[in-house]
Amino acid sequence: MSIRLISHATRVVASQSVTHPSGTWPQAGTRSAGCREDTIRATGSVLLFDQDCEIYGEGDDTDIFFKVVSGVVRTCKFLSDGRRQIEGFHEENEIFGLETGDERRLSAEAVSDCTVIAYRRRSVEESASANEALSRLFLSQIMHSMIRAQDHSLLLGRRSAVEKVSAFLLECAKRSADGRTISLVMTRQDIADYLGLTIETVSRTLSQLERDGTIALPAIRQICLKNPAALRQLDA
Amino acid sequence: MSIRLISHATRVVASQSVTHPSGTWPQAGTRSAGCREDTIRATGSVLLFDQDCEIYGEGDDTDIFFKVVSGVVRTCKFLSDGRRQIEGFHEENEIFGLETGDERRLSAEAVSDCTVIAYRRRSVEESASANEALSRLFLSQIMHSMIRAQDHSLLLGRRSAVEKVSAFLLECAKRSADGRTISLVMTRQDIADYLGLTIETVSRTLSQLERDGTIALPAIRQICLKNPAALRQLDA
DNA sequence: CGATTGCTTGATACCTCTCAACCCAGGTGG
DNA sequence: CCACCTGGGTTGAGAGGTATCAAGCAATCG
Numbered sequence: 001m002s003i004r005l006i007s008h009a010t011r012v013v014a015s016q017s018v019t020h021p022s023g024t025w026p027q028a029g030t031r032s033a034g035c036r037e038d039t040i041r042a043t044g045s046v047l048l049f050d051q052d053c054e055i056y057g058e059g060d061d062t063d064i065f066f067k068v069v070s071g072v073v074r075t076c077k078f079l080s081d082g083r084r085q086i087e088g089f090h091e092e093n094e095i096f097g098l099e100t101g102d103e104r105r106l107s108a109e110a111v112s113d114c115t116v117i118a119y120r121r122r123s124v125e126e127s128a129s130a131n132e133a134l135s136r137l138f139l140s141q142i143m144h145s146m147i148r149a150q151d152h153s154l155l156l157g158r159r160s161a162v163e164k165v166s167a168f169l170l171e172c173a174k175r176s177a178d179g180r181t182i183s184l185v186m187t188r189q190d191i192a193d194y195l196g197l198t199i200e201t202v203s204r205t206l207s208q209l210e211r212d213g214t215i216a217l218p219a220i221r222q223i224c225l226k227n228p229a230a231l232r233q234l235d236a
Numbered sequence: 237m238s239i240r241l242i243s244h245a246t247r248v249v250a251s252q253s254v255t256h257p258s259g260t261w262p263q264a265g266t267r268s269a270g271c272r273e274d275t276i277r278a279t280g281s282v283l284l285f286d287q288d289c290e291i292y293g294e295g296d297d298t299d300i301f302f303k304v305v306s307g308v309v310r311t312c313k314f315l316s317d318g319r320r321q322i323e324g325f326h327e328e329n330e331i332f333g334l335e336t337g338d339e340r341r342l343s344a345e346a347v348s349d350c351t352v353i354a355y356r357r358r359s360v361e362e363s364a365s366a367n368e369a370l371s372r373l374f375l376s377q378i379m380h381s382m383i384r385a386q387d388h389s390l391l392l393g394r395r396s397a398v399e400k401v402s403a404f405l406l407e408c409a410k411r412s413a414d415g416r417t418i419s420l421v422m423t424r425q426d427i428a429d430y431l432g433l434t435i436e437t438v439s440r441t442l443s444q445l446e447r448d449g450t451i452a453l454p455a456i457r458q459i460c461l462k463n464p465a466a467l468r469q470l471d472a
Numbered sequence: 473c474g475a476t477t478g479c480t481t482g483a484t485a486c487c488t489c490t491c492a493a494c495c496c497a498g499g500t501g502g
Numbered sequence: 503c504c505a506c507c508t509g510g511g512t513t514g515a516g517a518g519g520t521a522t523c524a525a526g527c528a529a530t531c532g
Contacts, residue, residue, distance in 0.1 A: 077390050079472040080472045081472065083394060083472075085389075085390050085393040085394060086393075087386050087389060087390060088386075098379070099379075099383070100376065100379045100380065100383065105383075105386075105387075106386075125372075135371060136361075138375075139374075139375065139378070140336065142375070142378050142379060142382060143334070143335075143336045143378060144336065145382050146378060146381050146382035146385055147335070147336065147341075149382055149385035149386045149388075149389055150323050150324075150341075150342075150385045151341075152385075152389040153321075153323055153324075153385055153388040153389035153392055154313050154321050154323060156389055156392035156393050156432065157321040157322075157392050157429075157430075157431070157432030158319060158321060158429075158432040158433070159432075160487080160488095161487080161488070187509095187510070187511090188510075188511065188512095189510085193393075193394075194393075195393070196392065196393030196394040196395075197394070197488080197489090198488075198489060198490080199510090199511080199512095200488090200489075200490085200491095200511095200512080200513085201487095201488060201489075203511060203512055203513080204488095204512080204513075206512095207512070207513085220496090220497090220510075220511070236315040236316045236317065236319075396519075396520090397519080397520070423477095423478065423479090424478070424479065424480095425478085425479095433520080433521090434520075434521055434522080435478090435479080435480095436479095436480080436481085436520090436521075436522085437519090437520060437521075439479060439480055439481080440480080440481075440520095442480095443480070443481080456478075456479070456528090456529085
């Protein structure tokens with residue numbers, strides 16, 4: 001696994017590997033810190049992360065944030081007992097890692113191989129106040145993040161497993177090409193940690209929906225909605 | 237129950253009553269709409285809402301948003317079967333009701349009697365691009381909302397009742413004067429709907445924490461943290 | 473005083489977690 | 503080629519936590 005900083009010239013800056021989900025995590029300030037230092041200087045640097053690579057960790061500096069160019073990123077928190085809660089998945093053109101405090105409250109990891117752009121937080125704050133269009137774009141991005149977070153919290157509260165999974169599937173389908181066929185980039189474990197369920201419950205729920213004829217599971221990472229209306233009903 | 241528009245001159249504009257929690261809700265476009273029409277024109281109007289009054293409902297126009305001057309506001313969503321999920325509580329100086337879409341995804345209601353200021357969304361968007369300080373203030377408010385929403389979703393996923401209640405108590409205590417004594421403005425039902433639990437479970441959990449000596453419940457809306465460290469441990 | 477509201481407590485049912493076994497596809501090496 | 507291993511996913515049985523239903527309590531209000 002490696003992180004590659006393409007910047008404006010293509011060059012490899014640092015590489016690291018991570019264990020998952022509850023093993024030891026690379027310390028902030030290891031080789032990847034060199035990468036970060038560079039990106040701080042170079043606003044707009046392009047970075048490549050291999051699948052399951054850590055992009056940043058809890059407690060890291062918040063002076064840069066990111067935008068997804070390709071692939072999917074998850075932001076998540078680890079509890080002391082090893083449980084993981086995924087706060088959100090971030091896809092193409094979405095920003096992530098923007099925080100107000102000095103230290104990161106969450107980690108970010110590559111769900112798939114992915115490309116992201118790093119921005120200096122301060123440089124954008126400065127230029128945003130000078131540049132109206134940028135400021136507006138920026139604002140709408142954050143609003144979008146906020147709404148995603150709100151929807152997620154609504155999804156997690158007091159809803160059954162079927163309801164959660166249905167909502168998740170509809171959310172995925174909305175982003176897919178035909179609105180029916182979903183190609184999952186994330187594992188069942190990712191889905192479980194996103195929905196606040198166990199992997200077994202996610203699996204069982206999907207199987208049940210398949211038995212009901214609501215969905216089809218042609219391949220392990222492929223889901224086809226046969227009866228979206230039934231799912232929508234469960235979404236309440 | 238009444239809504240009073242103080243605007244710049246003090247006058248009563250409209251009143252309405254609501255039933256709670258799963259009764260019939262006032263239609264958008266009833267007398268309160270008159271109130272809204274006025275506030276759209278008068279950016280910065282001060283409004284008073286009695287306890288349990290609806291400030292806006294799902295599907296309403298999003299052309300205004302609010303800031304809490306005093307009291308507490310809850311934003312929430314109602315599921316088809318009557319379940320209610322509270323997305324957040326909003327206290328003094330917090331903004332709420334700012335959305336990107338045309339229609340509101342949530343409702344907002346007064347938890348206590350409260351005073352709010354209504355702002356025209358467009359007027360702020362315009363002046364924000366002109367006024368740097370305002371723009372920055374605005375941005376930080378939204379970031380704050382986003383972080384609150386994220387924290388909330390982390391709280392709801394895959395955590396036990398004790399963990400949820402502990403986190404909630406610590407959150408409340410942080411805002412209180414001495415960091416130990418909490419004066420609740422919300423009911424047990426509000427807490428339950430915020431944490432994704434039932435009112436019975438919230439009650440039982442509080443009783444258990446009291447039996448453990450972790451908290452004291454001197455009055456029905458008063459909670460005193462006897463052992464905050466124990467709560468923090470549960471917060472993981 | 474009775475009625476209402478908010479809260480607490482108890483008994484039981486149900487849903488999801490936990491632990492375990494198993495399956496399957498892909499990769500490796502003899 | 504096959505045996506073996508690994509990682510991700512599925513399925514089953516039982517345990518445990520929370521919801522549900524129901525009763526009761528205290529404070530408030532008309």
